[in-house]
Amino acid sequence: MKKLGFIVNPVAGMGGRVGLKGSDGAEILKLARELGAKPEAPGRALEALKIISGLKDKIEIITYPHEMGQEECREAGFEPRVIGAIESGRTTPEDTMEAARLMAAEKVDLILFAGGDGTARNIYNAVGERVPTLGIPAGVKIHSGVYAVNPKGAGQVCAMFLDGKLLNIREAEVMDIDEDAFREGVVTAKLYGYLRVPEERRYVQSVKSGGVLAEKEALVSIVSEVVDQMTENPETYFIIGPGTTTRNIMTDLKLQNTLLGVDVVKGKKLVANDVAEARIWELIQGQPAKIVVTIIGGQGHVFGRGNQQLSPRIIREVGKSNIVIIATKEKLTSLQGRPLLVDTGDEELNDELSGYLRVTTGYGDYVMYQVGYN
Amino acid sequence: MSKERVVYPYVPNSVPEIKAEMMKEVGVTDIMELYEEIPEHLKYKQRLNLPEPLVDEYSVRRHVEGLLNKNKNCSEYTSFLGAGCARHFVPAVCDEINGRGEFLTAYVGESWADHGKWQSLFEYASLIGELLDMDVTSCPVYDGYQAAASALRMAGRVNGRKEVLLPESIDPDMLKVIRNYLGGAPNPILDIVMVGLDKKTGLMDLKELKAKLSAKTAAVFIENPTYLGYFETQAEEIGKMAKAAGADFVVSCDPISLGVVAPPAQYGATIACGDFHPLGIHMQCGGGQGGFIATHDDMKYIAEFKDLMFGLTETVKEGEWGFGEVLFDRTSYGSREKGKEFTGTTTGLWAVTAAVYLSLMGPKGMAEVGQTIMQRSQYAAAKISQLKGVELAFPKNPFFKEFVVDFTMTGKTVAEINKGLLEYKIFGGKDLSSPGSDKAQRALFCVTEATTQEDIDKLVYALASVIR
């Protein structure tokens, strides 16, 4: 019998309706309530649960008390097992984290949660990539890729997963949004971590399409290309940016990798892990260097969403022609024609980097893609 | 321009009323409005300069039959031609099945819509696997030459090396295909090194092979039987040498021999390939070719096949089985994903035909046909070499269905001899002679189960007359 962990962050999304961005922090929450904000998440969560209610005799639902899951489960017709304790009406991020930790200890097959970017970060802090998770979107504009498109979609994927139907498990980005800055209208999102999220196969294999690499194979193929470049340029420093796509390079070379940080490699040997900007600058002075980056965040950022260590002066020193952008064709296609974005913090540099750049999509395989709007 | 618009039987909407109705529906008065996206200067304004059509079926049939009748064919002439294509017997059931409209016109339907097609192709793979004594093969390729070329690139992917060793006796046309296929931009994908022949035996010079084998060798390749018809009797030894050097052993064989002759798997081949046109397919001027590549059940090799592989699997209904595409995570087993070659439409209908052929023949049929071929070809070789001035080029070498005849001592060229044989309604063996009348005059004769003793005796009689 499959076990589903179910968590609702009841205060997620409360800011949105009353014109506030985010509802992190007790102060903002208080303000939102005063402005008449009502909880959004419970309704969304219920919507998703209704989709899987047909499975109620086949699965065990483990949830948190009252408005953190228990109420929604009851309303959807489930008889959940309730664990943990909360102060009803005064739930906190710590409650979310504890809930996820306890459920992981219960060895649930999936944690289904309703919330926003903050909730995603809480879940990540609690369980990392140990348990598959799936988000029901309930927040204001969400940057993390761990959420389904809508509650119905979340319910459908969850149902398929629990029903044993074949699904992909992909690593989805959890983004760190500076909520205060966000409220000022400034988006500074940063890669925070990765959660494992089931995803429905939306690609139907077809006999006629033969000869095209599947995404996994494409990733290995990309790695081959980069490693070949390393072989051909043994004296060049390769600055490897964060992300799961770039991580494959380090794994292939059997080198220690920092998923969220920048690593430096030369002659296929590790020079430094998780380096700060200053150290990178020191290393590459007057030396041949290449930057290897991938696409971070749903908007297609190549610089500025988690690799701020790659500062404008470093990018200039390395030179535009030595920037290697790696991504699969599938990933590029998902951008639906929007250009890749560079947000280095230096407007002039952003302009210089704009135009068309080669994205490495496989071994000897590239796509000429637009960078920046112009 | 014809005055009356023709209604074409193959273009139903050329009926003027229907066409008009559809144009109205679509909202155009002039059909060229549908082409408005093409700039005027790119439109072809003239009338295509093609012959006046024969629009009625009788006339076109008569016309084409007239052209086909200009050809002399191998049911009215006796053919001793081989060199990659040979006349073998085609069972009626083979023609019956590949004439079925469903098979003839199927294409890329999935396994649940074209279950019959996929089962037939699975059976082709299974049957040819038994013949080759190997567990794994893919959908077919264009012909045996392509199979050899792809098998070599496959070996390169499996072991990561860059050089292939080919025998100098290799079919020159196969070599052309391989050279083009192994080329690169600008550096070749794989380097080709030729290995010479022992002057006395015509077999691969093993000393030279040893010298040329190295840590760079991706594969040693042989044809068995060779292009010149005789067996490479050192095959087992060559296989051992290749293995010792860490190279793959790629062998191109003749599937119709495998009822009596050992399949390459038996003497150490890691990859077997060849052309399966002898298995129930008409020659069709070289249009009946089809290539196969096979390996043992080893993930290292399975990961490197470039073509579709369909495997037996279960459907959603318990106990029911169907077919699914083998698209496993090749990255775990394969070479770093430097890309396979390309795939596409190849020779599916012939694979189905080969399946029917092998089903009809069974083990006994394959043993019998192999033996008959060997007996008749040996008989032909013996009788021909009894003619004055005529010798076998490789008298000591055992062969399957082809052998080289040397006519130098007759004083006549093969070209002259073959012209003379035409008078007797015989196609003589392929002329292997290099240009220049001072060169040795040799021809490659092919004898199959479709050649009777009577045919052979007639050939001998004709030759005797022609070389006098």
Add this chain to the structure above:
Amino acid sequence: MGMDKNTLLRKFHQARWDEEIIFELSVPGERGILVPRAEPGVVAEVGDGLAALPKSLKRKKPPALPEVNQMKVNRHYMRLSQETLGTDVNIDISQGTCTMKYSPKVQEHLVARHPGITEIHPLQDEDTLQGILEMYYKFEQFLKEISGLDYFSMQPGGGAHGVFTNASIIRAYHASRGDRKRDEIITTMFSHPCDAATPFTAGYKVITLMPDENGYPDLRAMKAALSERTAGIFITNPEDTGIYNPRIEEYVNAAHEVGALCSYDQANANGMLGIARAREAGFDLCHFNVHKTFSSPHGCMGPAMGAQGVRAVLKDFLPVPRVEYDGKRYYLNYNLPHSIGKTRSFYGNAPIVVRAYAWIMQHGAEGLREVAECSVLNNNYMEKKLRAIPGVVVWYAEGKRRLEQVRYSWEKLQQDTGVGTGDVMRRMADYGIQHYWTSHHPWVVPEPFTLEPCESYSKADIDEYCAVLAQVSKEAYEDPEFVKNAPYNLPVHNVPAPEINEPERIAVTWRQYQKKKAAKKG
């Protein structure tokens, strides 16, 4: 009688034979066919013939082929043919870009039954092959006229093979000029994958262009990608979306400016016959899928032909032999010193030349024009009907005319009902229509399906086809689960895990399957 005249739906059920695998039909001792045996005179001369085989080359164990009587073999494969939805038995508008047109039976009978094609050997004395050589030569002249290019080869064994041959010629061309810098090819996302895969096989790096907001390949991206390293560009026009790119010359000119050659993938030529040609658009090379546009049947995926053509400047690189005419007789010319050599044995799939020749002879200039116009009219007629079906979206080129095919999307259907293109595909076959083809990967257009109602299909055929899709859409809105669990009326049900990913499950031959089954038990 027959299908419902109002709904245009059929109560179709495919034959379901529950047929065994041929090996399971084996009865020890049964014979399917007897084989000619050596005559006594032969035996007297050479004995059993096998003594000549050295021990290491004697087959040790007979092959484990099944032993089945002839009637059963015939019945078995007849049944399997009934479980196959060939174009002959259904309205095969479904396989977009495949141009599933009617292969006239008069042609089929000629190539299958006339010994003047079935029983000829390609190496026969040329005087005895004048008929087939004439057809090769004349067919080449037809293709020259249709494309405007100067020389053609019928050697390649398929469309992808034709493109590969073009890549080989481009490679040889630059090499002959001593230019070793050019190691890149540019192609587009909506071209066939072979436009990337075959140059890659030929050793090139491949740069792909994404479509712009109108669905055309991004021209600015192309200009940014072109350099002195570009050997050539491989482009299809119209692309698989059916949209003709009116600025095609700009792409060709931009490529020529850097010294690159331009190869035109004309797999989608059906709507263009006599309307527009490769030459005027500036292309240096092209290829046709002769088994698509020129009527050969698709044969369970082959045999096929990718006739490839070049401008005069590239003639020297063509594969050998070429069929030529000296005014009196046709002959094979093997003497092209700069030839790339060969890409296939002999001179290609001769029966396909016979069919294509006959087909063009039946149609002539006006007929080809009619073919093109009707295929484009059919497509536009169908597009209008499909746009009216709930759930269908058509991407790109709003308000513009498409040529012979359209890439549609069930995106809206998927959002509204959860039923996607893979589900519709399986349900439509329940009504006796071969499922459609979606798109090449990656899917730029979501939930895609690509349809090509070529000239062989009548208005009534198109109406029936649209009625089926409308019906499936209706079913999706009313009962999505029902559609998702299709098919119901076919030989087998859906295969849930069509991709066999785990080594333990790989069984591509019966013997491999048996071994794995035994291993599981043991």
